[in-house]
Amino acid sequence: MTYQGVLTKMESEFASPIQYYLVFENDFLNMNQLLGKNITIQFVKYQCLNCGLDKPIYRQGFDKQCFYDTPQAGDWIMRPELSTAHLGKEDRDLEYEKKAQLQPHIVYLANSSNVKVGVTRKSQVPTRWIDQGAHEAIEIVEVPNRYLAGITEVALKAHISDKTNWRKMLKNDIEDENLVEWRERLLSYIPEEAKDYFIENNSETHLEFPVLNYPIKPRSLNLKKEKQYTGKLLGVKGQYLIFEDNTVFNIRANEGLVVTISII
Incomplete structure (x- = not known):
């Protein structure tokens, strides 16, 4: 199964453990259901959360001009x-x-x-x-x-x-x-x-988070640089996805990136 969309902050539901949802324009993923599965995240392009254009994201999901113009920033x-x-x-x-x-x-x-x-x-x-x-x-x-x-x-x-x-x-x-x-x-x-x-x-x-194992030495994934990453999802905490090889991916810090997510 492959999904594509622009990253925005994961939605969450206060439960025990917390339920996390990655929401795209036409679909969503319950991240709790992906624990223990291998997933591939691939960078496709940028999409500013304000103007929608394919321009490099500056901060908070906005390109540089929008960041300094929009009231949301x-x-x-x-x-x-x-x-x-x-x-x-x-x-x-x-x-x-x-x-x-x-x-x-x-x-x-x-x-x-x-x-x-x-x-x-x-x-x-x-x-x-x-x-x-x-x-x-x-x-x-x-x-x-x-x-x-x-x-x-x-x-x-x-x-x-x-x-x-x-x-x-x-x-x-x-x-x-x-x-x-x-x-x-x-x-x-x-x-x-x-x-x-x-x-x-x-x-x-x-609060209780859906984590099977915590990383010993967390390494932050730079998807803009690496373009693609595959790993086994072991947890979600805060706005981070936690993988078996100690890689962590901050969804919030990557808002405005269009990605494909494939469940292997």
């Missing part, structure tokens, strides 16, 4: 504290920014390679934690807009990491942490504007 995406829709100020497209920024956001703690702080739209819980490969997470603050979540994250990351070590996460080299205790410890660092939105008395969410 504004600086406030990666740096929520730069959000300005609550002030009525446009970055690239005020209507889009209002829809994205002026909705409930969550500041959370997640443990993937270490305990880290992060921000996501409330509608993206627990999807955001799944995408990061976190095996446990907890909500700290629920605020009405992205800006408040951003300034809260900035204040907290002076005291806790906001990064994930992808190699450590993929090796499952992790320790369980008491995230309730972490949340209480960080309470005093929450900015005054967000203190009223602190969430009390909630518990951790635990």
Whole structure:
């Protein structure tokens, strides 16, 4: 069986274990059902997620021009504290920014390679934690807009990491942490504007990933350079496919690539 389409972030379903789906325009693959099977991934061409043209992908699935033009790639995406829709100020497209920024956001703690702080739209819980490969997470603050979540994250990351070590996460080299205790410890660092939105008395969410074996020394597949790869799929964690030979493939980092996937 061979499938072809443009790569976009895998869809996921919160279950035990998490169910992963690679969705193409006219078809989809349940990646859990491919565990233990040999698959071939072949690079075909580029397809910018904004304009659809076959132009080299620059970042986040967009070619260079689209990356700097489209509102879906504004600086406030990666740096929520730069959000300005609550002030009525446009970055690239005020209507889009209002829809994205002026909705409930969550500041959370997640443990993937270490305990880290992060921000996501409330509608993206627990999807955001799944995408990061976190095996446990907890909500700290629920605020009405992205800006408040951003300034809260900035204040907290002076005291806790906001990064994930992808190699450590993929090796499952992790320790369980008491995230309730972490949340209480960080309470005093929450900015005054967000203190009223602190969430009390909630518990951790635990996540189980579909992995048969974790890699010992993960090697990242550069499909643009290697053009084709064949391996036995042993797991999916975060947005990574994990193969028997320690190769890992980050779907999210390869958005905008048109590929064929053959199941051998």
